[in-house]
Amino acid sequence: MSDFPIEDPQFWIVTLLSISAVILLLWSRNSSKKRDQGGSCGGCKPK
Amino acid sequence: MATTLHVTLAGNPNVGKSTLFNSMVSGKSRISNHPGITAESVDGFRDRDKDRLLVTDLPGTYSLHLDLPEAKLCRQHLDQDVEFAMLIIVIDAMGLRRNFQLFSELTQLEIPMAAVVTKSHEAQLRGYQIDLELLEEQLGIPVIGAAERSDVRSLEIDDLIDGARIPAQIPAQGQSIEQWGTDLLAKVSKPVHPEQARRRRLRDDRLDRLLIHPILGLTLFLVAMTLLFGSVFWIAQYPMEWIDALFGKLGVWISSRMDEGALRGLLVDGVIGGVSGTLVFLPQIVTLFFLVSLLEETGYMARAAFVADRWLRPFGLPGQAFVPLLSSHACAIPGILCSRLIPDRRDRLATILVAPFLSCSARLPVYILLVGILFPDRPIAAGAAFIGCYLLGAVAAVGTAGLVRRTLLPGRSLPMVLELPPYRIPSVKEALRIAFDRGMSFLTNAGTVILLICIALWWLSNYPSTPAGAEVTALRESAAMQSDPIEANSLLERARSLELRESAQASYAGRLGRWVEPVLAPVGADWQLSVAVLASFAAREVFVSSLNVMVGVGQDLEDPTSMARIRGSKRDDGSALLPPASAAGLLVFYVLAMQCLPTLAVTRKETGGLRWALLQLTWMTAVAWILGTATRSVMMAMGFSG
CATH class of the missing domain: 1.10.1200 (Non-ribosomal Peptide Synthetase Peptidyl Carrier Protein; Chain A)
Incomplete structure (x- = not known):
């Protein structure tokens, strides 16, 4: 049976870090889209 | 509150506006040694002691009255009634007369103006120089000059802005612009070393006959590119090994100082494993852009464009498509934005559709990993395979364009007019600066987007956890x-x-990978590679980092370096994760697949609907899957393990 180790404090730390990472990722994508009018996918950059 | 002074940069295409713009603001425009790189106006700010500058870089145009998108955009911008406006016209000393038409039109606006004259060194190579003081007197506005592109950065722009004046309307009544231009040119242009310039022109003509020859030119282009990519592998292999070993040691050091647990796993496998999987490719990226910049500075790339134009037109792509397609080698998004300069809608749609086939720099880490697995310790063969990837993308692009122009978008394309710059010794300093900029951009990306994706992916590949099985x-x-x-x-x-x-198999990522695995298995991907392929939709180079996180979580490998980790990792049945046939199949898949959500979003925006974006996604994925599967099958039939 699969489960989450909710009694382990480290589980909560890594979960919070991962959720923060996803939020930051979405936010950084959104703000870079507004900032870089010239355009770039973020993965690569125009010369 | 400080006032805002609106400064607009205008000029002909490829005169150096973007270089000037970058020197005036904190650098966020694109520069290249070919015309049309600024497809839309770009704004930037700079604070001065007394006021704030809002600088707008307009796309290059020869006249405001042309029926072209860039001329319309310039007209729209200049028609705005903005307070505290001034205009800087950037004039190319190489073709002074050609700049006068636009200058004359701008004088009708009656706003303060100043001028920056660029490329005076190239003009001297052609045998003449411009007397800037006399030009200032004749135009009636302050003028400063930059001999080289790099000199623009050290110009006293603030003094120029403060000294801007409203010029008299040119030409005066009863005079033609042609006559005025001819008279002015005779006054301000002085011959310099005419004999040397004549010899240089003869030498350039001789070189041109060779380099833009339809067959020889193409052969030399392919040889130059193979040597270039071979050098990238050869030069960068040592620093790459050092970076890999450094991160490996860091992982071991942290593991020895932290108790086993989720935090150690996240730090070692998620953060260090993931980021090192991308950072290890920094030397190749920096070397490649350094060498390409050197080549571009010699004036060779404009000749390459000329050669390519001959080969593009039979496939229904217009001459103007070359610049967007060339830009797509850095990133497909500016390439697609550049397509706005193509006047014909069908030409433009065909260019947008095929631009993502060209190998962008985000694909480089994937190429380097897979080519490195296919040809370990053979830099020349690896270089040839590398150029093969670029060629495959280019062939797929022109093939698709040919198909689309004969079916969905029938019609003929227009020829291209291109000015060939003189040959010159490249500036190592400028090439180093460009390589540094690209390296920093890559580092920033690895430190933000890739790091965040790796953290999230690590969690998805670890949870929900499962109790130990019976075995x-x-x-x-x-x-x-x-x-x-x-x-x-x-x-x-x-x-x-x-x-x-x-x-790892019971985790969310493992379940997702197993769900997608049947689709990607013919290309050579097991469930771990399938997760990496899915994750790389956000950013292509995440493929290597994701894979590094997946194999780090799912396997207890002795070798901590990322390349060795991926090379030594196994599938569920104990066979190698990336045997030669699968590595080749995946490589072909990656060359051709539309693995980039932001590019799809831009295609949707630029084509005005979802239809072309969906066609792009479906067609590219189908071509990638079919050719990837075929490559793997052929290699397996030849006896390679897959």
Whole structure:
């Protein structure tokens, strides 16, 4: 049976870090889209 | 509150506006040695002591009255009634007369103006120089000059802005612009070393006959590119090994100082494993852009464009498509934005549709990994395979364009007019600056987007966790009963390895990978590679980092370096994760697949609907899957393991 180790404090730390990472990722994508009018996918950059 | 002074940069295409713009604001525009790189106006700010500058870089145009998108955009911008406006016209000393038409039109606006004259060194190579003081007197506005592109950065722009004046309307009544231009040119243009310039022109003509020859030119282009990519592998392999070893040691050091647990796993496998999987490619990226910049500075790339134009037109792509397609080698998005300069809608749609086939720089880490697996310790063969990837993308692009222009978008395309710059010794300093900029951009990306994706992916590949299975428990019990410590250790290691694999398979990422695996298996991807392929939709280079996180979580590998980790990792059945046939299949898949969500979003925006974006996604994925599967099958039939 699969489960989450909710009694382990480290589980909560890594979960919070991962959720923060996803939020930051979405936010950084959104703000870079507004900032870089010239355009770039973020993965690569125009010369 | 400080006032805002609106400064607009205008000029002909490829005169150096973007370089000037970058020197005036904190650098966020694109520069290249070919016309049309600024497809839309770009704004930037700079604070001065007394006021704030809002600088707008307009796309290059020869006249405001042309029926072209860039001229319309300039007209729209200049028609705005903005307070505190001034205009800087950037004039190219190489073709002074050609700039006068636009200058004359701008004088009608009656706003303060100043001028920056660029490329005066190139003009001297052609045998003449411009007397800037006399030009200032004749135009009636302050003028400063930059001999080289790099000199623009050290110009006293603030003094120029403060000294801007409203010029008299030119030409005066009763005079033609042609006559005025001819008279002015005769006054301000002075011959310099005419004999040397004549010899230089003869030499350039001789070189041109060779380099833009339809067959010889193409052959030389392919040879130059193979040497270039071979050098990238050869030069960068040592620093790449150092970076990889450094991160490997860092992972081992942290592991030895932290107790086993989720935090250590996240730090070692998620953060260090993931980021090192991308950072290890920094030397190749920096070397490639350094060498390409050197080549571009010599004036060779404009000749390459000329050669390419001949080969593009039969496939229904217009001459103007060359610049967007060339830009797409850095990133497809500016390439697609550049397509706005193509006047014909059908030409533009065909260019947008095929631009993502060209190998962008985000694909480089994937190419380097897979080519490195296919040709270990053979830099020339690896270089040839590398150029093969670029060629495959280019062939797919022109092939698709040919198909689309004969079916969905029928019609003929227009020829291209291109000015060939003189040949020159490249500036190492400028090439180093560009390589540094690209390296920093790559580092920033690795430190933000890739790091965040790796953290999230690590969580998805670890949870939900699963209790040890019956086989793992049995192995551990056998180990406890063993009297021989070596045998006991071996059983424990097997139990650990099995536990990690079971845990990775039960995780969210493992379930997702298993769900997608049947679709990607013919290309050569197991469930771990399938997760990496899916994750790389956000950013292509995440493929290597994701893979590094997946194999780090699911396997207890002894070698901590990322390349060796991926090379040594296994599938569930114990066979190699990336045998030659699968590595080749995946490489072909990556060259051709539309693995980039932001590009799809831009295609949707630029084509005005979802239809072309969906066609792009479906067509590219289908071509990638079919050719990837075919490559793997052919290699397996030839006896390679897959």
